Amino acid sequence: MRVLLVGAGGVGTAVTRIAARRSFLGHMVVADYDLSRAEAAVAALGGSGGRFSAARIDASDRAAVTALLERERCDVLLNATDPRFVPPLFEAALAAGAHYLDMAMSLSRPHPERPYEECGVKLGDAQFERAAEWEKAGRLALVGLGVEPGLSDVFARYAAEELFDSIEEIGVRDGANLTVDGYDFAPSFSIWTTIEECLNPPVVWEADRGWFTTPPFSEPEVFDFPEGIGPVECVNVEHEEVLLIPRWVDARRVTFKYGLGEEFIRTLKELHRVGLDRTEPVTLPDGTRVSPRDVVAACLPDPATLGDRMRGKTCAGTWVKGLKDGAPREVYLYHVVDNEWSMREYGSQAVVWQTAVNPVVALELLATGVWSGSGVLGPEALDPRPFLDLLTEYGSPWGLREQ
Amino acid sequence: MRVLLVGAGGVGTAVTRIAARRSFLGHMVVADYDLSRAEAAVAALGGSGGRFSAARIDASDRAAVTALLERERCDVLLNATDPRFVPPLFEAALAAGAHYLDMAMSLSRPHPERPYEECGVKLGDAQFERAAEWEKAGRLALVGLGVEPGLSDVFARYAAEELFDSIEEIGVRDGANLTVDGYDFAPSFSIWTTIEECLNPPVVWEADRGWFTTPPFSEPEVFDFPEGIGPVECVNVEHEEVLLIPRWVDARRVTFKYGLGEEFIRTLKELHRVGLDRTEPVTLPDGTRVSPRDVVAACLPDPATLGDRMRGKTCAGTWVKGLKDGAPREVYLYHVVDNEWSMREYGSQAVVWQTAVNPVVALELLATGVWSGSGVLGPEALDPRPFLDLLTEYGSPWGLREQ
Incomplete structure (x- = not known):
């Protein structure tokens, strides 16, 4: 290949x-x-x-x-x-x-009149619109295949196939206990993308309502992450899984909550208040035009270079609640990467390594013919088991916690 | 003239x-x-x-x-x-x-090792160093003559001359209840200068220590401002009065506290955390180099254009505590401008109008020979009474409140 x-x-x-x-x-x-x-x-x-x-x-x-x-x-x-x-x-x-x-889908645009209630253009809409052409060409566009979206979607399909008879809610939950020595504020992932995710209206899916939006940072909850990370405050943010999972997996509700923590939420809110999250250029006194969000990114260290100063673990996963054999069941399927391990093994910090491993697994499944298809598909459209097995073979196993 | x-x-x-x-x-x-x-x-x-x-x-x-x-x-x-x-x-x-x-003096540079304890280069140092040359030339550099610094310094000299026998503390206190319709965040004064004032280490003067610095936003206190403005949380910020007043007026302590309010302090702290207060340029992906603080300013509306949407009053003043005829005395000398008045009378918003009126009064005193001198002088070096009388004649009277 x-x-x-x-x-x-x-x-x-x-x-x-x-x-x-x-x-x-x-x-x-x-x-x-x-x-x-x-x-x-x-x-x-x-x-x-x-x-x-x-x-x-x-x-x-x-x-x-x-x-x-x-x-x-x-x-x-x-x-x-x-x-x-x-x-x-x-x-x-x-x-x-x-x-x-x-590993991320085409961008959304908020509803012009009711941005915090209704969807406007949704994440991936521009890609799914072209599905017929990809099918006709016999080519596959596999969208949203990083860790989140990506592995989280594979977990959702796996839960539906092997762990549940019916699903009430699928909630992707992301949290970490990473710190960066020597920096007051140093996000471990692209700030451009993080602002986009966090300040856009979060999207939620419910079987009887379809997709709808809420105000930013809605429905805060404390989620207890495994492997020593512990409880982190999580809030709704806009994320691809909510747009992907309901297309292929039956559930009554799908959400995505990000463990941003109080401090980070405060920073994002203030950037928004001043207008520094905007991407449309502003004009400086000397006539230079710049996108404020690009300037925010330029003020911060490149997250890819912070691995040596980072400590802690990052966790991506999918919490699923439903029924199995008539009894209530609740599980959290997860994948944890310890920065110390990813730096030692690959010289890559935990968050970018965790994002990167999943598309490589997918490429291998395509190259070996285990996965195939045409059109525009999400990760949950394909067989989850070989993906999860190959991820383990890559030396990075996933976990299941019964709640 | x-x-x-x-x-x-x-x-x-x-x-x-x-x-x-x-x-x-x-x-x-x-x-x-x-x-x-x-x-x-x-x-x-x-x-x-x-x-x-x-x-x-x-x-x-x-x-x-x-x-x-x-x-x-x-x-x-x-x-x-x-x-x-x-x-x-x-x-x-x-x-x-x-x-x-x-109306503002040459900029400071923090102490390289102990920025929040000791002064480095102080506000105005670069100007006072040249005092001998101005004297020799027989020319006057009247520095810091806006409202704060400016009128606040005139108040300090007036208090020392006419209201007190000895002064324990002179504290300049600035507060407002201005709001701007239609904006979440719209500072009423240059954000560039506000960041400079508020994020530099605040300076304090004490008779037995001289000038020293503290961490930003230190010594919060609630000060009750007159004419309906009411109580506002004030914190130490770096300001010229602390550098000027002790040169000409006897007091045991001189401070400047700004009524920023909790929300504004939070915004400034977050801008600092991300590094957006910096003036040194950062480099964008396309090679453009921009000063982050200029970008912050460009994201916000020009405060001079907000007068039509502003409501409320701004107050500048000098609180003085000491002894008169053997008895304790405490006064607040102040100047309030109502935005509705300054817009109607001059088409200028309250904060800029209040800054602008004072140098015009000073120019008139120089033109008429009431004020004269040579060298580098602060407003408190000259006779305060004619200044205060002429300000009243300009239609903008000042007030005195016994505490």
Whole structure:
């Protein structure tokens, strides 16, 4: 299998390190807007980098991406950029006749009049609209296949198939106890994406209402995370799982809650109050136009570079409540990565490593023909068991806790 | 008297409107980096604008400012820019043989090792260092003559001369009950300057310790402001009065506390946590370099344009505690501006109008010879009574409250 990886940031770099250990990969072209980042990712592989090459690409230039896919005869495009670049990369893969895989879906737009009650354009809408064309082309766009969305969706399908007869609620719950030495404030994941997720109206799905939205940070709850992380305050945020799971898995309610913690929520609220979360440019006195959210990101350390100073564990998982053999059951299916382990094993910090391992597992399932399909599919559209087994084989097992 | 006004922002524009009603003014050149702002200020004066002209100037270009002062034969430069431009304008006036007047002094730099205990470079240090040259030239640099610093310093000198035999503490206290319709967050004064004041280590003066610093937002107290404003939480911030008053007025302690309110303090703390208060440029992905604090300012509405949506009053004043005729005495000398009044009378919002009226009063005292001197002087170096009387004559009386 020949892969075009677009994006050599934290997640993209971790993808190369994980894929370099697997034999399914024929060749991976590592492409980035900043060629030196792509080259650095390949160089860091050292002796195991023989199947990798670096290239420069502007992810917003659909024609250039299509040309690169064709020139390099790639079977699949793996998108590891921020979600702004989903539309051009998704289209470029279709135009080149390649499969496509991403870890975040096309962006939402709030309802113009009732943003905190009704959905406007939903996450992934722009991609699902094109499903018929992907089917017709016989190509697969596997969307939302990182850890969350991604592994969390696989857990949901697995629960429905093997653990429950009927499901009342599926709630993805994400929490961590990571700290970064020497920084007052240093998010462990892209602040651009985090702002997008957290300040957009959160979306909830209920069987009798469909999708609807709430005000930001709604329905706070304290969730007890496993493996020593402990209780963290979680709130509703907009996330792909809520848009994906109900398409393939029966449940009466689907939510996503993020363990942001009180402090982080306060920071996000203040950024919003001042207008610094905005992406539309503002004009400085000297005429320069900049997107305030880009400036926020530029003020903070690059999360991919913080691994050495980070301590703690991150947990992604899916809590499911329903009935099995007539009795109530409640489980939390989860995946924990200890930063100390991911740094030692891969030189990647926990959050980006956990995101990166899942699309590599998916690529291997596609390369070996265990997974196949056409159209625009979420991770829960495919057989969960081989995915979970292969993840364990990658040295990163998942867990199940009966509540 | 011929005046070069540098800066046609909110305060500069209000200066033109106040000065246009006074006969002492011979001519005022209104100069700004953005010529259209200067032209708009002059045009807004309509029929009373005969003594005003507009010019373009880069306030950071000392030679150009000197040349403009000479070409226009100005007696005095009135600096209404932000404090970054104090050094070049102060030097340009000296080089041109003009008097100089500003409303904020040259900036401080924190102590490199013990920023929250000891002073580094203090506010105004760079100006007071040059005092001998101003004296030698027979020219006057009257520094810190807005409302705070400015009127607050005049109050301190007045209290020492007429109300007290000995003073234990002089505490400048600033509070308001202003709100801005339609905005979640819309500071009524330059956010650039507000961040500078509030996030620098606050400075305190005590007779037996001299100047020293504390952590930001220290010594919170609730101060009850007059004329219906009521109680507001005030905290120590760095301000010129603490550096000026002890040079000319005997007191055992001098402080400045700003009625920021809890919400505003929270916002400033979060901006600082993310690093958005910084002035040193950060680099965006496309290579653009911007100062985060400039971006914060660009995200917010220009406070000078908010007058129509503002409601409430702003109060500047000086609280003094000491002995008179052997008995304890405590007074608050204050000046309140109601936004509704300043908008109706001058079309200027309350905070900028209150800042602007004081340097115009000072210019009139200099033009009429009531005030004179040479060297670098603070407002408390000169006779306070004529200043306070003339302020009342301007239609904006001050008050005294016995505590």
